[in-house]
Amino acid sequence: MSETTTDAGPVLAADGTPLKRSLHRALRMQKMRALALIAPLLLFVLLTFIAPIADMLFRSVENEIVAETLPDTVVALADWDATSDQPPGEQVFESLYFDLFLAAEAKQHTKLGTRLNYEQTGISSLFRTSGRKVDDIGEEFQDVIEDIDPTWKEGRFWYQMMSGSGGDALLDERRDRLSALTSNSMAGDIGFDLSAEIARLLPNTARAYSDFAIFTALADEDVVAEEDPWEAVYAALGVDLRDADTRAAIGAYSGNGAEALQNLAAAAGQLPDFTFREAFLDVDEDWGDLDNWRTMQVYSPRLTSGYFLNAVDMQKGLDGPIERPENQQIYMKLFERTLIMSLVITGSCILLGYPVAWILANLPARTANMLMILVLLPFWTSLLVRTSAWKVMLQQQGVINDVLVWLGLVADDSRLVMINNQFGTIVAMTHILLPFMILPLYSVMQTIPPTYLRAAKSLGATNWTAFWRVYFPQSVPGIGAGSILVFILSIGYYITPEIVGGTTGTFISNRIAYHISSSLNWGLAAALGTILLAVVLILYWAYDKIVGIDNVKLGG
């Protein structure tokens, strides 16, 4: 009986713990140790490879700048019917004024202009000039207000009027708004507490003054009480005073600055009565152009498919994606060209590399090693040097043409055009990528026993049959590995097509490079890059399905 009980219980290890748990612990220790060993590499790959790629992928849809720079405008604009032929309402222009004023203070408006200019030509300068002139709109309010009562000129008076307690909620909201705009933290003491009473009485003024106070204290590092408020604060006061209810409420107000406020409310008739729409049309008539507003509305969400659409020659229309005009379509053509030319380059690498690898694999080791150095030699030469050398060889006054003319094969006035076109790119890239084909082929061929061929021949096969039925199938894994290497390398090639490709031999990567370093349209570059990555992964997957990735060998 007792033996049966022991059998039913858990098996114990030497130290008395259940064997299962003990084994588990030992295994976990082993795993941890293995993980610790690869941790440096893992961290390295994560930091220098995965993180940048993830960041790049994200950039292709990221579009926060519009909502962060013009948050209130975006909200107000959402109600506008973009298909109508009427410009947006006054509320939109009013929000735009306060948003744009802040953006100009934080010097963010030109960034937004650059972003939107990718979608609608002309917005860049619209924002740049408006940012410069946006002060003028507020100044019209400021001049009148200061004329009515000079007390309003004093920064200290403003400070006393706005100060109080209980307005923390609004201040915190404005801090968040400003830190989203400037990408800097706006936490910290600003030496100003907003009066809740004023915030209720003059909502626009309280908002504008809070922005001013936070920005002055934290971004400019000045003392709020000693600075004169922005023009936008006067404009906000002017907007508040346009409301009859507010003017009535001011009559009953008795806090700081009550007298000056009541003077102002009494003279409210003198305040400028222009609409913000008129003011903006004065600044730049392009604010009346509905296409600019449509672009802003279409690109206001924080995530956008716009870059991807652009990358496949389409654009966001009012009712979904539409094709770009034909004279702007380029990317699909370039993707197609990149794929076709990469295939041609891979094919010519196989044609040229296979015999070389075969000879290398069948020569005695000593000679093979010597020849191997010749194959590897180009690896040790700079890529630029090799590409430039092809220029010297292929150009019309180059070595090959000179020889052909000297031999009399080509007339001097009809020299062959072999560079700055697809031919040049294919020749130069085949040469540069050839070692990537030869090396895997060679290492696979070395493992094919020569006795197989001899056996086939002794059984009556012709040379061709022996090669095609016996030798070639065994070298296929090498071809697969070489082709994948060459194809994937060539699909992302940049410098060689740039130098020898002219206009017909350039690849999609040349456009990606242009958008990264020249046009600064990183979102579009990211979308193009993402598509390229997806294409490579799909082709790899297809290769795995058709040939099987187990069939790829880089060596014995």
Next chain:
Amino acid sequence: MKLTKTLLATAALTATAGAVIAADMADKMTIVSWGGAYSNSQLKAYHEPYMKMTGVEIINDESSAEAVAKLRAMNEAGNVTWDVVDVVASDALRLCDEGLAMEIDPDEHLAAAPDGTSAKDDFGDLLVGDCFIPQIVYSTTFGYRTDMVGDNPPDDICDVFDLEAYPGKRALEKRPINNVEWALLCDGVAKADVYDVLATEAGQERALAKLGTIKDQVIWWSAGADTPQLLADGEIVMGSTYNGRLFSVIEEQDQPVAMLWDAQVFDLDGWIIPTGLSDERLARALDYIRFATDTQRLADQAKYISYGPARKSSAPLVGKHAELGIDMAPHMPTDPNNAKNTFLYNYEFWADYRDDIDAKFQAWLAK
């Protein structure tokens, strides 16, 4: 997003650790420029005297061609390793727009002319942006092979489009800027109307159609060294490039090449100071800028390269080439004989239309 930013920042920090340590020491600074003969002229005219005077070590970085992209990346990573950067004016405007370059007040930060004229007046119209400190005026213009044009050398920009009188290949820059202006000019548009026409869809097509008449005969270049090389090899009969490059082909390398100054396009090159420098680095950068853009220094640079100094007060001081001993004045793009018919790069227009026209231009090229 925050995580990736931190990760990226760490990665960038590791990659540039060497440079950071170098720049943080008050006696070293990193100056970015274009390389080649141009950097050499700056080394001789600015860096060497400044190093001698102050004992500062100046590290040269030849990254100006990618300056905008690199500065943006550095700024995102929160680690700017450059102190002073040499860029063309259009890039300076973009850096200013992006908040990557510091605003400069010429009268506060730059030296006045020897006769007391304020820096603002001395630079005059060439102060095209709030962040940009002009250094030289250069021009994009044409050079041609004297042995390939017979007795009838080209003297008009429209000769570039005349395949009958001047058969052979031409080299043009692989971007629309300058090319479309020349095309319209030779398609009968008056100089004053070029940008009005170019702002319309029809005008853009008209320019591309005119370029289309020579498209088969054009080699498109993307590096300034391409055209001089193609001219020297006899690959092309004429080609556009920067005038300083042509000067060196003609005078220093003695090739059978001559200048076609007609309708040359003036552009400006100068300094910007990146935002986000520490106080001591900023002080050093400003000190260098004040020195390197004074009247004498700008005139000195013209001893080594044929670009015109950006200050009016420097012009009379331009002398002879330091090694060749030839008079530099006739080789300046601003010389009255060369500047009979000129264009000034329209910064405002291209800031707006660059992306749009470039997309059309590239699609047209790929056709």
